[in-house]
Amino acid sequence: MRHISVLGSTGSIGTQTLEVARANGDIRIEALAARGNIALLEEQIREFHPRTVCVYDEAKAAELKVKVADTGTKVYAGQEGLIEVATEAKAKTLVTGIVGMIGIEPTVAAIREGKNIALANKETLVCAGHIIMPLAAREGVKILPVDSEHSAIFQCLRGNKKNRIRKILLTASGGPFRGYTRKQLEKVTLQDALRHPTWNMGHKVTIDSSTMVNKGLELIEARWLFDVEVDEIEVLVQPQSILHSAVEFMDGAVMAELGTPDMKLPIQYALYYPKRKKLAGSKRLDLAALGKLDFSAPDFKAFPGLKLAYHAGRLGGSLPTVFNAANEVAVRAFLDEKISYLQIASCIEDAMEQHEKVGLLGSPAVSDILALQKSTEAWLKARYHLA
Numbered sequence: 422m423r424h425i426s427v428l429g430s431t432g433s434i435g436t437q438t439l440e441v442a443r444a445n446g447d448i449r450i451e452a453l454a455a456r457g458n459i460a461l462l463e464e465q466i467r468e469f470h471p472r473t474v475c476v477y478d479e480a481k482a483a484e485l486k487v488k489v490a491d492t493g494t495k496v497y498a499g500q501e502g503l504i505e506v507a508t509e510a511k512a513k514t515l516v517t518g519i520v521g522m523i524g525i526e527p528t529v530a531a532i533r534e535g536k537n538i539a540l541a542n543k544e545t546l547v548c549a550g551h552i553i554m555p556l557a558a559r560e561g562v563k564i565l566p567v568d569s570e571h572s573a574i575f576q577c578l579r580g581n582k583k584n585r586i587r588k589i590l591l592t593a594s595g596g597p598f599r600g601y602t603r604k605q606l607e608k609v610t611l612q613d614a615l616r617h618p619t620w621n622m623g624h625k626v627t628i629d630s631s632t633m634v635n636k637g638l639e640l641i642e643a644r645w646l647f648d649v650e651v652d653e654i655e656v657l658v659q660p661q662s663i664l665h666s667a668v669e670f671m672d673g674a675v676m677a678e679l680g681t682p683d684m685k686l687p688i689q690y691a692l693y694y695p696k697r698k699k700l701a702g703s704k705r706l707d708l709a710a711l712g713k714l715d716f717s718a719p720d721f722k723a724f725p726g727l728k729l730a731y732h733a734g735r736l737g738g739s740l741p742t743v744f745n746a747a748n749e750v751a752v753r754a755f756l757d758e759k760i761s762y763l764q765i766a767s768c769i770e771d772a773m774e775q776h777e778k779v780g781l782l783g784s785p786a787v788s789d790i791l792a793l794q795k796s797t798e799a800w801l802k803a804r805y806h807l808a
């Protein structure tokens with residue numbers, strides 16, 4: 422039996438993690454956390470009988486407590502509740518399917534308690550990779566990538582740990598606006614941006630994919646997971662999302678992982694690593710039916726978020742936190758229809774410029790990262806008149 426806890430159990434990654442658990446039958450769900458979707462959380466409690474749950478929203482947590490009083494599941498709220506879920510004693514692995522920087526503290530707490538991390542929450546590594554990776558090594562825990570590209574790279578590197586790599590080829594679908602000019606991007610709407618061509622995901626990561634900021638976050642995520650410089654990572658547009666990423670070795674050999682776009686595969690791989698198991702209900706890849714795969718270079722001019730990510734990754738320190746924090750504020754504002762699509766990248770650029778003027782922190786602690794998140798949010802809200 423595998424014992425896991427899930428942060429973000431009501432979201433895209435969370436529900437697919439529970440699908441994998443349901444299909445396999447030998448994964449015990451010890452703890453679950455969500456922000457406020459108590460209707461779905463109650464269903465999950467009644468099906469999986471976790472010991473502990475957290476609802477971040479305090480009023481909703483109180484409501485759920487009454488609803489599930491008959492179940493024996495303990496209900497917590499807020500940040501303390503997230504830590505309870507992340508450190509639930511019986512769990513061996515924490516799946517971080519929560520979105521945003523809110524995932525940093527519970528992930529650190531889980532590692533300190535010796536839990537392996539099945540990591541989907543890329544924002545945590547972008548801001549705190551310099552803390553997470555050495556801490557995990559000291560505690561002897563595994564950081565198992567769930568993000569599809571990073572799972573692919575991780576799989577390509579198996580058995581090749583001692584061979585130096587020349588570069589990582591990080592693939593990108595290009596999002597719904599692949600091929601668009603800046604002029605065309607001026608007119609796109611929220612609904613257009615939410616129409617991802619290949620993956621069905623939560624709103625925040627879907628907007629990130631459309632701006633290519635997702636690839637920027639993944640660039641820095643890969644830098645930490647695989648201990649490479651960002652300039653050893655090349656972004657490659659692969660519109661079908663079939664080739665999930667690749668590694669080029671010193672002798673010129675390129676190894677890639679291919680599959681249908683289905684997150685259950687990387688989730689299951691992380692949960693059973695190093696074992697491969699049949700994936701229930703998955704569509705098999707039929708290359709002959711597919712006929713061809715397309716590749717192209719990314720358009721840095723149309724999607725400046727990617728260029729900003731390389732810059733943040735090269736300078737490091739506190740700049741990736743500002744890159745990420747500004748993006749979180751901007752995406753929220755875009756989803757609330759308070760700023761236009763092109764203003765997302767402007768927000769990030771402005772916040773980074775401002776931070777560089779003030780001066781970067783070399784190796785920010787978690788408290789510095791969270792303080793920077795607050796100051797970046799306040800600065801952007803004032804500058805862009807966001808309520």
Ligand SMILES: NC(=O)C1=CN([C@@H]2O[C@H](COP(=O)(O)OP(=O)(O)OC[C@H]3O[C@@H](n4cnc5c(N)ncnc54)[C@H](OP(=O)(O)O)[C@@H]3O)[C@@H](O)[C@H]2O)C=CC1
Binds near residue numbers: 432456541625
């Ligand atoms: N979806 C995908 O295919 C992929 C996602 N990722 C990454 O995985 C993470 C999750 O993405 P995704 O599943 O799409 O996101 P969703 O928006 O679908 O789900 C987010 C989950 O996090 C919960 N949540 C949000 N804020 C809080 C909070 N303050 N406290 C507790 N729970 C909270 C939500 O709860 P509630 O429902 O109650 O609001 C929900 O369960 C992101 O970092 C994303 O970049 C990476 C690769 C692929």
Ligand SMILES: CC(=O)[C@@H](O)[C@H](O)COP(=O)(O)O
Binds near residue numbers: 570592620626
């Ligand atoms: C499924 C997954 O891993 C997403 O992060 C995906 O990468 C988004 O697609 P883009 O390549 O469009 O960013």
Ligand SMILES: [Mn+2]
Binds near residue numbers: 569570639
């Ligand atoms: Mn990805």
